[in-house]
Amino acid sequence: MTADPTPEALRQLDLRYRLAGQTADAYHGAGFSVVLQDVIIGRPLADLVDRLAATPLYVVTLTPSAEAIARREAGRAKVAYRAEAASIDALAKAVDDEQPPIGMRLDSSYLTAEETADAIMRVAPAEALVRPRVSGPPAGGVERRLGVELVGGGVRLRPLTPADAWTHLAGEDEAMRAGLEFPRASTVADVMAAIRRWQDSWATDGPVRNFGIRRDHDDRLVGNVEVKLLEPGRVNLSYVVFPAWRRSGVATTAARLALAHAHDALGARHATIKVLPWNHASLAVARRLGAREATPAPTAEDDERYIVFDLDLPLA
Numbered sequence: 001m002t003a004d005p006t007p008e009a010l011r012q013l014d015l016r017y018r019l020a021g022q023t024a025d026a027y028h029g030a031g032f033s034v035v036l037q038d039v040i041i042g043r044p045l046a047d048l049v050d051r052l053a054a055t056p057l058y059v060v061t062l063t064p065s066a067e068a069i070a071r072r073e074a075g076r077a078k079v080a081y082r083a084e085a086a087s088i089d090a091l092a093k094a095v096d097d098e099q100p101p102i103g104m105r106l107d108s109s110y111l112t113a114e115e116t117a118d119a120i121m122r123v124a125p126a127e128a129l130v131r132p133r134v135s136g137p138p139a140g141g142v143e144r145r146l147g148v149e150l151v152g153g154g155v156r157l158r159p160l161t162p163a164d165a166w167t168h169l170a171g172e173d174e175a176m177r178a179g180l181e182f183p184r185a186s187t188v189a190d191v192m193a194a195i196r197r198w199q200d201s202w203a204t205d206g207p208v209r210n211f212g213i214r215r216d217h218d219d220r221l222v223g224n225v226e227v228k229l230l231e232p233g234r235v236n237l238s239y240v241v242f243p244a245w246r247r248s249g250v251a252t253t254a255a256r257l258a259l260a261h262a263h264d265a266l267g268a269r270h271a272t273i274k275v276l277p278w279n280h281a282s283l284a285v286a287r288r289l290g291a292r293e294a295t296p297a298p299t300a301e302d303d304e305r306y307i308v309f310d311l312d313l314p315l316a
């Protein structure tokens with residue numbers, strides 16, 4: 001790979017990871033414990049983890065320093081880092097900046113190959129587990145819940161996976177940061193951590209039900225919608241639509257589907273929507289859903305900054 005890969009180079013790289021994943025699964029299916037080792041940085045790692053069926057699944061990213069890589073490179077006959085390729089520094093930085101927080105990292109700068117393998121065997125069971133063992137057909141509770149899909153009005157709602165993090169991040173703009181009161185622009189690690197928390201809540205029947213919003217016809221991720229159980233019978237509703245897809249009814253349609261889920265699956269009879277007073281787009285969505293301003297406004301300290309809306313469920 002060069003520092004500035006062509007689309008064809010990326011296509012071949014993707015093919016290599018796909019085939020590696022399929023081979024690993026095939027060996028695993030034949031009863032082997034498989035070690036799949038490759039240089040995989042950034043989104044392709046999340047994609048590969050998403051595709052692998054084998055469980056249990058552990059991910060370890062080795063992060064030797066650039067100096068250690070250069071030292072090893074100088075001491076061996078093989079040339080892995082050619083002049084025209086990305087520099088060692090650039091690759092080490094890419095791992096720092098772009099590697100999703102999946103599994104564990106191990107700084108192997110001062111470890112031999114044997115010590116590295118020992119360290120992995122010692123620490124990985126506790127720290128690198130990404131997917132626990134699933135025995136029997138994958139029809140367990142977690143798979144069933146993570147497989148929830150709600151379809152209607154041209155959109156499809158489904159829980160997000162780590163591979164969605166990059167698209168989700170690309171959809172973040174100032175309006176989203178302001179509307180949802182993010183303290184700063186997100187990094188891919190922030191988005192990935194949020195997706196993990198949402199997945200955990202799905203897997204453990206927790207209070208948060210967060211869905212990616214996808215266009216029905218091409219499955220493209222265009223936003224996210226969430227219902228969160230505040231108390232028995234009441235959920236909080238929030239929504240985000242990425243800039244390119246706003247003002248065509250996506251938020252309203254997705255909110256309707258998520259609220260139906262809140263009613264049917266969480267037993268919610270009421271929904272709260274809290275909107276900052278300047279957020280005209282969000283106010284319009286709340287009104288479009290038929291919400292009315294809560295009177296008297298709920299008294300939680302924080303709520304004074306918001307216009308608080310109330311909705312009865314199921315929606316008409």
Ligand SMILES: CC(C)(COP(=O)(O)OP(=O)(O)OC[C@H]1O[C@@H](n2cnc3c(N)ncnc32)[C@H](O)[C@@H]1OP(=O)(O)O)[C@@H](O)C(=O)NCCC(=O)NCCS
Pocket residue numbers: 175176177178179180238239240241242245246247248249250251252253274275276279280281282284285288
């Ligand atoms: C709020 C947000 C989700 C709306 O998404 P959307 O898909 O564009 O909303 P919809 O297309 O369903 O619009 C619903 C109604 O709001 C109106 N609307 C949407 N954006 C608007 C805007 N910027 N100003 C005024 N009205 C607006 C629409 O015209 C529509 O009304 P109508 O049915 O009477 O025509 C989107 O603007 C967003 O992601 N904002 C940033 C995140 C955010 O603030 N989330 C809410 C936190 S409380």
